[in-house]
Amino acid sequence: MSSWGEDSWEDIPNADSVHSTEPPADMPVRLLEYIPGFPVWNDSGCAYVQATAYDLDANFKHLSFGRHAECALDSLTATFNLPGLLGGFSVTDCLFLDCETTGLGRSSLPFLIGVGTFETLADIDSRVLKRNADGSLVLGEGVVNPGPTGSGDAPTHFVIRQLFAWHPREECAVLQVLQDLATSRPVWATFNGDAFDIPLIRARYHTNLIYFPELPLNDPFTHHAASRLDLLPLARKLWRRRIGSCSLSNCEHAVLGLARAQQDVPGSLIPGMYRQYIETGRVHDMVRVFYHNRQDIVTMPFLLERMVQAAEAGADLAGEDALSLAVVAFNNGNPERASALLHAAIQALHSQPAQADAFRLLALHYKRQGDWGRAVRLWERWISTAMVDTVHPYIELAKYHEWQSKDLDQADTYTRWAMYVRESSPFRHPPQTAAELQHRLTRISRKKRRLARS
Known part of the structure; x- marks a missing residue:
């Protein structure tokens, strides 16, 4: 038996559903x-x-x-x-x-x-x-x-x-x-x-x-x-x-x-x-x-x-929030606002892990636009930070120097740096990364030998 009866409006008759403002008889007091x-x-x-x-x-x-x-x-x-x-x-x-x-x-x-x-x-x-x-x-x-x-x-x-x-x-x-x-x-x-x-x-x-x-x-x-x-x-x-x-x-x-x-x-x-x-x-x-x-x-x-x-x-946001809004802006087809937000995120996220995402997205944006100068400066700036634990900027610079600037010595240097970073933190990279880097280094060395013979 529940205690509804103990706490009910026992002395109040059932309220009229149209005019009364009194509570129902069985509502707990x-x-x-x-x-x-x-x-x-x-x-x-x-x-x-x-x-x-x-x-x-x-x-x-x-x-x-x-x-x-x-x-x-x-x-x-x-x-x-x-x-x-x-x-x-x-x-x-x-x-x-x-x-x-x-x-x-x-x-x-x-x-x-x-x-x-x-x-x-x-x-x-x-x-x-x-x-x-x-x-x-x-x-x-x-x-x-x-x-x-x-x-x-x-x-x-x-x-x-x-x-x-x-x-x-x-x-x-x-x-x-x-x-x-x-x-x-x-x-x-x-x-x-x-x-x-x-x-x-x-x-x-x-x-x-x-x-x-x-x-x-x-x-x-x-x-x-x-x-x-x-x-x-x-x-x-x-x-x-x-x-x-x-x-x-x-x-x-x-x-x-x-x-x-x-x-x-x-x-x-x-x-x-x-x-x-x-x-x-x-x-x-x-x-x-x-x-x-x-x-x-x-x-x-x-x-x-x-x-x-x-x-x-815009620029007054916390670094992670600016980075998140930049992704939203890219997805909504507003690359100008996205790039401005990414610049703000890079400044706000100094030496923080999320800064790498801002570098990567902004450099990719400039790369797709064909603005190689800005992309290269960002990859080099990324490398100069203390939070680089990925081969990404080194590989991008190696690709740029191999295929765009045709500076094979620089391409060789950045590939070897990528191999060093990969060996320093092997569990942060896919297993095939080592083989891909070795393949790249072999190709660059072959190009250098061919160029030397000519």
């Missing part, structure tokens, strides 16, 4: 105590909503919210070759979405869906239910849906609404609240949402409509003309070379310098925590799940802002 919020009734049932507002004039830890309004997405769109519909919008036009589920399959229940939007709020003091330690405000009723963008008023708060299926039967109620929220913004921003969150939520809309065709559910990801922006692929292209794993938590730590509180919970434990909540009615662990979901959303605007700044920065 301590839900409102531990997770201040309010019930939202609709034709599909009753969802539970916690709304948290962050003042844009205040800082979130050491980060400033105020700069988001200045971050247009145009440069990001051009740099990463994103859909043109994102152009003309800014970070404050985005709806940031993240969900917690009972598993990874399409049949999993998205029991907690968090939605973050930039809004203009006035006279909110009377609606404050709780003041959090980080300065954010938990708001009561009256903030169910955000106002539309484009009203002309500058946003004052970043508001996160967390839609909770306090009982599995209320999934449809959560989805109905979500469809009203989702249509309020022209851009949906997620972190791995294209691969997980959005396909899962769409599947749940369609599944529930099969079983409950009378419900007013309307998949907003199909019927609302908004642009989608998944931050995970951009994070991997921009930061993976520097920080390794591009999980959201690692990006928070390595890029933003944020550390989560001890009440945070690993995402892998969240499905079990929800199942335990359903079995026992105890809400203690749900406090940690709400915190985890809220932190996922509140950091996404900051990460998006950093991405926009990186797209605009």
